[in-house]
Amino acid sequence: MGKLQDKIALITGSSHGIGSAIARRFANEGAKVVLHGRDKDALESLRREISDKGGEVISLIADVTKFNEIEAMRKSIEKELGPVEVLVVNAGGSHTKPMPFEEIPEDGWHASVDANLTATFLTIKSFLPGMKAQKRGNIITMSSAAARHTSGKSPVPYSAAKAGIQIMTQHLASELGVYGIRINCIAPETIMTERNKQWIPADLQKEMAGWHPIKRLGRPEDVAQAAVFLASEESAWITGVILDIAGGTVLV
Numbered sequence: 129m130g131k132l133q134d135k136i137a138l139i140t141g142s143s144h145g146i147g148s149a150i151a152r153r154f155a156n157e158g159a160k161v162v163l164h165g166r167d168k169d170a171l172e173s174l175r176r177e178i179s180d181k182g183g184e185v186i187s188l189i190a191d192v193t194k195f196n197e198i199e200a201m202r203k204s205i206e207k208e209l210g211p212v213e214v215l216v217v218n219a220g221g222s223h224t225k226p227m228p229f230e231e232i233p234e235d236g237w238h239a240s241v242d243a244n245l246t247a248t249f250l251t252i253k254s255f256l257p258g259m260k261a262q263k264r265g266n267i268i269t270m271s272s273a274a275a276r277h278t279s280g281k282s283p284v285p286y287s288a289a290k291a292g293i294q295i296m297t298q299h300l301a302s303e304l305g306v307y308g309i310r311i312n313c314i315a316p317e318t319i320m321t322e323r324n325k326q327w328i329p330a331d332l333q334k335e336m337a338g339w340h341p342i343k344r345l346g347r348p349e350d351v352a353q354a355a356v357f358l359a360s361e362e363s364a365w366i367t368g369v370i371l372d373i374a375g376g377t378v379l380v
Contacts, residue, residue, distance in 0.1 A: 130158030131360040138162040138205060138212045140192055140251060141219030143170035145321035146270070149348030150216055150355045155183035157356055159214065162205050163187035184209075192219050192247040198254045211258045214359045216268045217251045220244040222286035229284055240285035245292040252300070260307045267311040268358050269297045271370065276315060276378045290315070294370050301368030310367040312358045317374035319346040341376030 137154050141147040143165030155161045155178045163185060165171050171187040178185040188204055190197040205212055223239035224232060248269055259265030274282035275290035297313040304311060318324065318336060328336070337344050351373050357363050358371065372378040 130156065131356060131362065132214065133158035135159045135213045135359070136162070136205070136209050136211065137214035137216065137359065138164060138255075139216040139218055140164045140247075142216075143167040143174065145323060146316065146319055146348050146351045147216075147218040148174055149352040150218065151185075152178065153349070153352040153356050154214075154359070155181070155185060157360070159359075160184040160209055161186075162209070162212070164190060164192075164201065164219070166191065192251055193242045195250045195254065198250055202254050202258075206258070211262060212255055213259075213262075213264065214266045214268075215251070215255050215259075216270070216355060216359070217248045218268075218270045219247055219251075220270060220289075222283050224283040224285050226281060226283050232284060236283075237285045240283065241289045241292075244286065244289035245296070248293050249296065256304075256309075259309050260304075263308045265304075265307075265309040266359050267300070267309065268355055269293050269311065269313045271297075271313050271315040273315055273317040273372060273374045273378050276370075276372065276374075297370070298368045305367060310363075312363070312367060312369045312371060314351060314354055314358070315370055315372050315374070315378070316351050317346055317372075317377050319348055319351060319373075321348055339377060340374075344375065346373060346375060 132154055137159040139147050139151045142151040142163045151161050151163055163171050175185050175187045188201045190201040220243050224236035271293045272290040274287040275294055294313050297311055300311045354373050
């Protein structure tokens with residue numbers, strides 16, 4: 129029996145990177161996995177991969193900045209598998225580059241806040257009533273080390289949105305415990321997804337690794353292992369935690 133045996137788990141933004149690593153680990157732990165994203169080909173490839181290994185998996189496409197599309201996704205999941213028990217709100221991303229505050233474009237601000245903070249709000253808003261009705265549920269939100277330090281290396285709109293996710297997570301933790309619902313937040317540092325491997329030159333990767341007390345950069349599997357822990361009964365008395373997966377760079 130896996131740690132998540134027969135749990136119905138939705139991982140938003142799971143066509144690539146951290147989300148896909150979480151989906152694989154959840155499937156390995158026996159969860160019935162719901163993949164989500166907007167890259168149809170990538171989703172189908174991952175769906176086949178998990179299915180070929182004996183996992184129970186479906187995939188859905190939705191824009192998580194639009195509540196009606198999230199609601200349609202939720203209803204599809206409930207019809208095919210049942211109510212979601214583990215919700216990993218992973219979808220997000222940055223839509224600006226680091227720059228002086230006064231030069232941040234208004235559309236870039238709104239795009240980053242919508243893709244991260246608003247999308248997290250709307251996703252939880254859709255699935256929370258069902259969890260309250262069942263008197264159980266487990267939610268994992270996704271922040272970033274960018275919300276925990278002010279190095280200037282991360283775009284302000286992205287950092288602000290991720291910080292908002294953290295306080296929203298802690299607010300909900302105090303509200304939802306009475307319903308048997310736990311909610312925690314994962315805050316990764318630089319994770320070497322396929323995209324980051326392409327974008328960050330090898331010499332810079334080596335330099336960045338040296339910034340960490342644990343002298344390497346993060347891997348998607350580092351985040352996936354933390355997600356399994358928070359989603360399982362091994363963390364049954366943990367809620368409202370911001371878990372830094374950061375190799376020691378965030379120490380406060």
